[in-house]
Amino acid sequence: MARLRVPVSYKGGRKKWVEDLEKSIQVQTQYLTKVAEPDKPSTPMRTEAVFESWYALGLYGHWQGEEEVARAYWARAASLAHAYLEREMPALTSERAPNYAWLARTAALASALSGQESLACIFFSHAERFSTGLVTGQEPRSADPGAVLDDMGLQPLQRVYSLIRLGRMSGFHGLIFPEPNSDEAIWVQTDIHGLIGTAEHCLAIGRRKRLEVFASERGLPPLLRALVAALEGHGSQEAAREALAAYERSIRNMADFRRIYPVVLDLKAAFPALFNA
Incomplete structure (x- = not known):
């Protein structure tokens, strides 16, 4: 390894990180x-x-200081996606669209990290x-609200992140929870703050249902709020x-690493000017 770094909060410390990294690679x-x-x-x-x-191999390579190798892996991933x-x-329908949001957002990260910002913008637009359950953006509203407002906040957070990366803070519609104590969502014109609040509301519903929510989702709302405020x-x-x-410090296992580290890099x-000052 070119450099031996360990996520500061990783469970098991240096030894466990090295074992997990080698096994994952x-x-x-x-x-x-095998698939080839x-x-x-x-x-x-x-x-x-x-x-x-x-x-994933791009993430592991970058962490080890192999940045050219990492960019090559990310470029291949973006091209395939x-x-x-x-x-x-x-052939995509509004009902099925949310199933492709994670792939589109992850492909956007792969594109950006491989230096293809124009392609990243295309993927962020897809995500x-x-x-939000739209394919072309011309539909009047999402066809399946349950898929858009999931109890772990995955879809709302993907939309918020994508909009921020596209530089769009307002001027769009969304399925949101307008009242803090109500689980009745409505489709209205909103802004990035309304979407972040809705993501937090979804996470709260998940907690009430005792669902396991990953650190990568729990830690995003405060990060995104601070980013938008700045x-x-x-x-x-x-x-x-x-x-x-703080978001980077929340990496405690390999699953956290794969979801949090690319966001930090991106x-x-x-x-x-904001994060490298």
Whole structure:
């Protein structure tokens, strides 16, 4: 390894991190070798799994200081996702759209981290629409509210993040919870603050149901609020930097790493004047 870094809050410390990292790299590499066999059918599940493997190997490589290798993996992942979504979108329905939001947002991160910001914007636009149950953006509203307002806040957070990366803070409609103590969502014109509040409301519903919510989702609302406040000029840059540092410190296992580390990298690259000052 070019450098031996360990996430500061990782359970098990340095020894466990090294073991988990080596095992994860081995598993992903072996999988890619296996699916490359000529008799393996090309299916959507296989395509998404290959995408995830290349994306993850990019994260592991970057952490170890192999930045050129990482960018190559991310570029391959982004190219695969682009071709895949181009094939899928003509037949995509509003009901199925939320199922593709995670892939679109992750592909946006892979694109941005490989230096393809224009492609990243295309993917962030896809993720923003898919996460709110829209395919083209011309539909009057989402067809399946339950898929848009999930109890772990996954879809609302994907939409918020994508809109921030696209520089859109207002001027759109959304399915939101207008009242803090009501679980009755309505489709109205809203802004980024309404969407963040709705994401927090979804997370609260999940907690009431005793669902396990990952650190990557729990920690996003305060980070995004601090980021938006700094971007809009009514919050300090220092508060945003502290929120990003706290988010990175919440990495406690490999699953956290795969979801949190790319966000940290992406925000630092997308807002250098804010986070690299």
